[in-house]
Amino acid sequence: MTDVPAVRIRNFCIIAHIDHGKSTLADRLLQATGTVEDRQMKEQFLDNMDLERERGITIKLQAARMNYTAKDGQQYVLNLIDTPGHVDFSYEVSRSLVACEGALLVVDASQGVEAQTLANVYLALESNLEIIPVLNKIDLPGAEPERVIGEIEEIIGLDCSGAILASAKEGIGIDEILEAVVERIPPPPNTINERLRALIFDSYYDSYRGVIVYFRVMDGTVKKGDRIHLMASGKEFEIDELGVLSPTQKQVDELHAGEVGYLGAAIKAVADARVGDTITLSKAKAESPLPGYAEANPMVFCGMFPIDADQFEDLREALEKLELNDAALHYEPETSSAMGFGFRCGFLGLLHMEIVQERLEREYNLDLIITAPSVVYKVITLKGEELYIDNPSRLPSPNDREKIEEPYVQVEMITPETYVGSLMELSQNRRGIFKDMKYLTQGRTTLTYELPLAEVVTDFFDQMKSRSRGYASMEYHIIGYRENPLVKLDIMINGDPVDSLAMIVHRDKAYNVGRAMAEKLKELIPRHQFKVPIQASIGSKVIASEHIPALRKDVLAKCYGGDISRKKKLLQKQAKGKKRMKSVGTVDVPQEAFMAVLRLDQN
Numbered sequence: 001m002t003d004v005p006a007v008r009i010r011n012f013c014i015i016a017h018i019d020h021g022k023s024t025l026a027d028r029l030l031q032a033t034g035t036v037e038d039r040q041m042k043e044q045f046l047d048n049m050d051l052e053r054e055r056g057i058t059i060k061l062q063a064a065r066m067n068y069t070a071k072d073g074q075q076y077v078l079n080l081i082d083t084p085g086h087v088d089f090s091y092e093v094s095r096s097l098v099a100c101e102g103a104l105l106v107v108d109a110s111q112g113v114e115a116q117t118l119a120n121v122y123l124a125l126e127s128n129l130e131i132i133p134v135l136n137k138i139d140l141p142g143a144e145p146e147r148v149i150g151e152i153e154e155i156i157g158l159d160c161s162g163a164i165l166a167s168a169k170e171g172i173g174i175d176e177i178l179e180a181v182v183e184r185i186p187p188p189p190n191t192i193n194e195r196l197r198a199l200i201f202d203s204y205y206d207s208y209r210g211v212i213v214y215f216r217v218m219d220g221t222v223k224k225g226d227r228i229h230l231m232a233s234g235k236e237f238e239i240d241e242l243g244v245l246s247p248t249q250k251q252v253d254e255l256h257a258g259e260v261g262y263l264g265a266a267i268k269a270v271a272d273a274r275v276g277d278t279i280t281l282s283k284a285k286a287e288s289p290l291p292g293y294a295e296a297n298p299m300v301f302c303g304m305f306p307i308d309a310d311q312f313e314d315l316r317e318a319l320e321k322l323e324l325n326d327a328a329l330h331y332e333p334e335t336s337s338a339m340g341f342g343f344r345c346g347f348l349g350l351l352h353m354e355i356v357q358e359r360l361e362r363e364y365n366l367d368l369i370i371t372a373p374s375v376v377y378k379v380i381t382l383k384g385e386e387l388y389i390d391n392p393s394r395l396p397s398p399n400d401r402e403k404i405e406e407p408y409v410q411v412e413m414i415t416p417e418t419y420v421g422s423l424m425e426l427s428q429n430r431r432g433i434f435k436d437m438k439y440l441t442q443g444r445t446t447l448t449y450e451l452p453l454a455e456v457v458t459d460f461f462d463q464m465k466s467r468s469r470g471y472a473s474m475e476y477h478i479i480g481y482r483e484n485p486l487v488k489l490d491i492m493i494n495g496d497p498v499d500s501l502a503m504i505v506h507r508d509k510a511y512n513v514g515r516a517m518a519e520k521l522k523e524l525i526p527r528h529q530f531k532v533p534i535q536a537s538i539g540s541k542v543i544a545s546e547h548i549p550a551l552r553k554d555v556l557a558k559c560y561g562g563d564i565s566r567k568k569k570l571l572q573k574q575a576k577g578k579k580r581m582k583s584v585g586t587v588d589v590p591q592e593a594f595m596a597v598l599r600l601d602q603n
């Protein structure tokens with residue numbers, strides 16, 4: 001919009017750990033600037049996916065443009081860019097940070113710095129953002145802003161002399177925050193005369209208009225009707241809708257360097273306009289794209305199979321639709337001898353996987369059996385080929401492979417000192433390598449470990465939470481592949497190997513895992529009319545063996561000739577219990593059994 005010079009634009013985001021009050025503060029800023037009228041105000045305007053609201057987390061980032069008249073009497077445009085709060089989406093976080101010149105660092109004054117805050121602050125510092133510390137929730141009786149300020153200074157090394165004490169809930173400190181945004185965050189550089197370069201920081205699929213792209217103009221000008229070129233995907237489109245987010249979409253004719261907006265251009269799938277890509281003009285292409293583009297690659301894979309084979313096509317259609325809106329979701333058909341036809345799906349992390357599962361089941365009414373998550377292993381064969389294996393049942397046999405490597409992550413945990421011992425034990429049990437430990441103020445400690453990702457994607461997070469009574473927080477990032485003596489553990493039920501239960505484990509743990517797995521399956525698989533043997537093996541060597549004894553009586557036997565309604569009830573009860581079962585050969589295996597590896601007693 002031509003009437004706003006770059007010097008009066010401020011682009012900023014809010015960095016906060018989950019639940020520290022990011023959404024509440026964003027709402028308060030929208031209200032205070034009159035961007036959203038009080039009566040229009042739905043709780044948490046920026047998180048508008050239902051699933052997000054229910055789970056209270058921010059998944060997709062969005063933006064809002066506010067007009068603000070500062071104390072200096074000038075009108076400013078403040079663009080607030082929302083960032084997702086979870087590690088699975090850290091690539092999206094890093095891209096949205098690049099679209100800003102500053103960040104509000106929101107820390108709950110009754111809690112303190114958490115691992116997620118740290119991870120995002122480091123990203124912001126790397127992008128040279130001006131950071132304004134905000135101590136939120138000072139209305140709480142347990143708030144200790146002084147202590148938390150000390151913590152921020154000590155851990156992050158950030159000068160907190162200008163920290164703002166606030167309560168997003170009570171509306172305290174809001175004006176001060178707006179003033180600080182104007183005074184302390186630098187305006188975007190004025191590069192209006194350069195060739196167009198705009199950074200995509202988010203996009204979503206709209207069934208009527210195609211993909212709607214959110215972007216920040218870094219250089220030059222973009223106009224409605226322009227033919228654009230996407231520098232990473234190489235695709236071209238014509239802009240048929242251009243606008244700003246105030247926070248609902250409002251059309252404009254052009255946007256300049258420093259501004260944030262959205263566009264629609266009949267783009268069919270978000271994969272054609274991915275987060276991080278650079279938009280330029282077809283007729284006057286920029287020389288080079290904005291730096292830092294990377295495809296977000298899936299790290300965690302699982303099989304998804306319809307319980308009812310007739311739902312296979314429905315599942316395919318649902319995945320196709322979700323893919324339009326989720327460039328990070330990968331899937332390909334998979335045939336399993338145990339489970340029939342389904343899909344092997346890849347996700348950024350566990351939360352991403354859960355979100356997709358939940359949407360498939362809720363929005364598309366599918367009943368699915370999901371297999372345990374696996375990471376992607378790198379196998380070097382004897383012939384020197386490099387294979388990436390995301391499905392344990394596809395691991396080449398030991399005779400064909402030279403070595404296996406697995407992805408490692410660096411995990412940072414922040415915990416009250418009391419739980420340090422227990423978390424160290426947990427990390428050690430999960431093949432962790434101790435890296436560092438630092439004492440913070442008030443008996444809190446940071447712990448750094450390197451761990452195989454495979455050990456983290458199982459139930460590491462839940463274990464960490466339960467061992468620390470919910471007080472510890474963690475963050476991880478990938479550090480690369482490492483070789484380990486890994487073996488494939490096969491599970492046989494009733495004499496048949498079940499490919500969907502195969503897993504890749506460390507040689508030294510194979511025996512324990514195999515035994516724990518056999519025991520767990522014995523517990524989870526219901527009794528049948530016949531005896532069901534369960535075995536765990538490595539190659540041809542059986543390392544653990546259990547059996548489920550046969551049912552002694554027919555459930556209906558005792559009401560033979562008796563009351564028909566009771567009989568019906570019993571049958572119904574059985575049918576219900578069957579709902580989440582898959583027949584593997586002649587044995588009915590419940591959903592929980594496929595996830596058994598997440599609940600093994602191996603801690």
Ligand SMILES: Nc1nc2c(ncn2[C@@H]2O[C@H](COP(=O)(O)OP(=O)(O)OP(=O)(O)O)[C@@H](O)[C@H]2O)c(=O)[nH]1
Pocket residue numbers: 016017018019020021022023024025047056057058085136137138139140166167168169170
């Ligand atoms: N007492 C008090 N509670 C607050 C304040 N700000 C936020 N809350 C509450 O803290 C909880 C979390 O706030 P949100 O705004 O949803 O937190 P968030 O950081 O956006 O969380 P994610 O979207 O999951 O990242 C909610 O129950 C809020 O009502 C505050 O200033 N004081």
